[in-house]
Amino acid sequence: MKKYKGTSNNFGDVVLGIVTRQPWTIKRKGHILVSEDVPLFPVGFRGIVHTNVSDNKKLPAIKVQPNDLRMLSEGDCISLNQNGTVAVLWENRSPMNAFLLTESCDCRCLMCPQPPKVHNKSLVETSREILHLVNPTATQIICITGGESTLLNDDFFDFLTLIQEKCPKSPIMLLTNGKSFSDFSFTKKFIAVKPKNLLVCVSLHSDIDEVHDKIVGVNGSFYKTAMGLQNLARFRQLVEIRVVISKLNADRLESIANFIIRNFPFINHCAFMGMEITGYARKNYTDIWIDPSDYEEQLFKAVRTISRSKLKVSIYNIPLCLIRPTAWNFARKSISGWKNEYLPICSSCSVKKECCGIFTTSGAFQSVRIKPIISTTSLGIN
Ligand code: SF4
Ligand code: SF4
CATH class of the missing domain: 3.20.20.70 (Aldolase class I)
Structure with a gap:
């Protein structure tokens, strides 16, 4: 599960909702607004994820880094937590x-x-x-x-x-x-x-x-x-x-x-x-x-x-x-995107596109024998 850490404001319970990136939408029920700025009239959203310091509205809000904000897509289901964590519970574009x-x-x-x-x-x-x-x-x-x-x-x-x-x-x-x-x-x-x-x-x-x-x-x-x-x-x-x-x-x-x-x-x-x-x-x-x-x-x-x-x-x-x-x-490659990660040495590997890569969750516990395959010709595979 992807998680991003920020700072929270106006919080009580965990807030769950669908990401919208449209501050002016009238379809606000069940939605969390993800926007660089907090709009003037945010009423109706369940919460806001933003990058702007000025947050004086009464809605639960989390301020995150601009890069993290970009990772949240329209239609994702996210949770906002009092400790400032934004967790992606459903990725709209994931298979x-x-x-x-x-x-x-x-x-x-x-x-x-x-x-x-x-x-x-x-x-x-x-x-x-x-x-x-x-x-x-x-x-x-x-x-x-x-x-x-x-x-x-x-x-x-x-x-x-x-x-x-x-x-x-x-x-x-x-x-x-x-x-x-x-x-x-x-x-x-x-x-x-x-x-x-x-x-x-x-x-x-x-x-x-x-x-x-x-x-x-x-x-x-x-x-x-x-x-x-x-x-x-x-x-x-x-x-x-x-x-x-x-x-x-x-x-x-x-x-x-x-x-x-x-x-x-x-x-x-x-x-x-x-x-x-x-x-x-x-x-x-x-x-x-x-x-x-x-x-x-x-x-x-x-x-x-x-x-x-x-x-x-x-x-x-x-x-x-x-x-x-x-x-x-x-x-096979995994259909969970977070499982298809690679080590820096993989950049020179000729089969990277076909390879499942490594589990990032395994941290430093990786095989020491991972080694780029420079050419498949020598292996008899083309
Ligand atoms: S890996 Fe084993 S212990 Fe863990 S959830 Fe699955 S069945 Fe249960
Ligand atoms: S085959 Fe090995 S070196 Fe090549 S991308 Fe996969 S893990 Fe990296």
């Missing part, structure tokens, strides 16, 4: 936006980038408010992330119903550990209310129960996730399996691929993913980090196995210079 319904979870993954917390009900209320304010296009993906949103039961089902009512054509992605779907009656209820165009993205990190359970930090998880996948298949749901690669499973990627094609041949997509080194992943860094170039052979064999079985397969979040060129066809 994908995420809703965080809860940070609570029934797993404790060693590499979790968003460590579980006690559920805060305001996250559901904020998500509802955002959904009420925004106007997603038919191609804009809505991602439900967490935490484990399925644990919210009625609040989760109500939010799915709301999405179906507000944007029935939008593609939806639900990120889940899949355990809730091991309960057949839960899955049945989910099927009854879910938006039509919904892909369930289930994390599965090993073909061995003990290894998966060790990675996700809770015994019995492997069995529940596998059951969940089978229940989703009974209802012919669109399913993706996500394997996050760490030191604990990197030597078994080909076996994991074989396990997936034998046991879950109904899936629509399988994704092998590099780690984001933040949250628990940073805390457990020495136990879980492995340089992607150390598992390039296993990764190549895994994607080859899945692809030969005619299932779709992709690699996410691993720079091309750390992947075998024969596996580059499977490497």
Whole structure:
């Protein structure tokens, strides 16, 4: 989530609204004005983001740097906070936006980038408010992330119903550990209310129960996730399996691929993913980090196995210079803009345009083997 820091004025509660850059518009309801100056008659806006010192109006206002002001686009949904933070909750021009319904979870993954917390009900209320304010296009993906949103039961089902009512054509992605779907009656209820165009993205990190359970930090998880996948298949749901690669499973990627094609041949997509080194992943860094170039052979064999079985397969979040060129066809760039960032050395790389780059959230925790590819000719690729 993009955030900008400024200084606040006239504040009480958090203010949420849609960005407008038109000070004279009469459509002010639900809008926050983003403008260099505070206009003479700002009445009707929910708040103002500006760069001008003179703010004597009674509306909640945040003064930010001119560069930050330029980053806020018409139609974005933003929140203004008393501490002077402007957070972008919905990017109007982004192909994908995420809703965080809860940070609570029934797993404790060693590499979790968003460590579980006690559920805060305001996250559901904020998500509802955002959904009420925004106007997603038919191609804009809505991602439900967490935490484990399925644990919210009625609040989760109500939010799915709301999405179906507000944007029935939008593609939806639900990120889940899949355990809730091991309960057949839960899955049945989910099927009854879910938006039509919904892909369930289930994390599965090993073909061995003990290894998966060790990675996700809770015994019995492997069995529940596998059951969940089978229940989703009974209802012919669109399913993706996500394997996050760490030191604990990197030597078994080909076996994991074989396990997936034998046991879950109904899936629509399988994704092998590099780690984001933040949250628990940073805390457990020495136990879980492995340089992607150390598992390039296993990764190549895994994607080859899945692809030969005619299932779709992709690699996410691993720079091309750390992947075998024969596996580059499977490497994808992220559709979340903030994930496609690059190091200064990447400027001379000939495949930068095709490369996913690095997670900025991983900070200094990057592979030391990232190295520009000067020419693809020597690799036999043109
Ligand atoms: S990464 Fe693991 S612990 Fe974190 S939210 Fe996902 S399932 Fe829960
Ligand atoms: S040098 Fe940078 S742009 Fe080139 S492949 Fe590596 S990470 Fe990607």
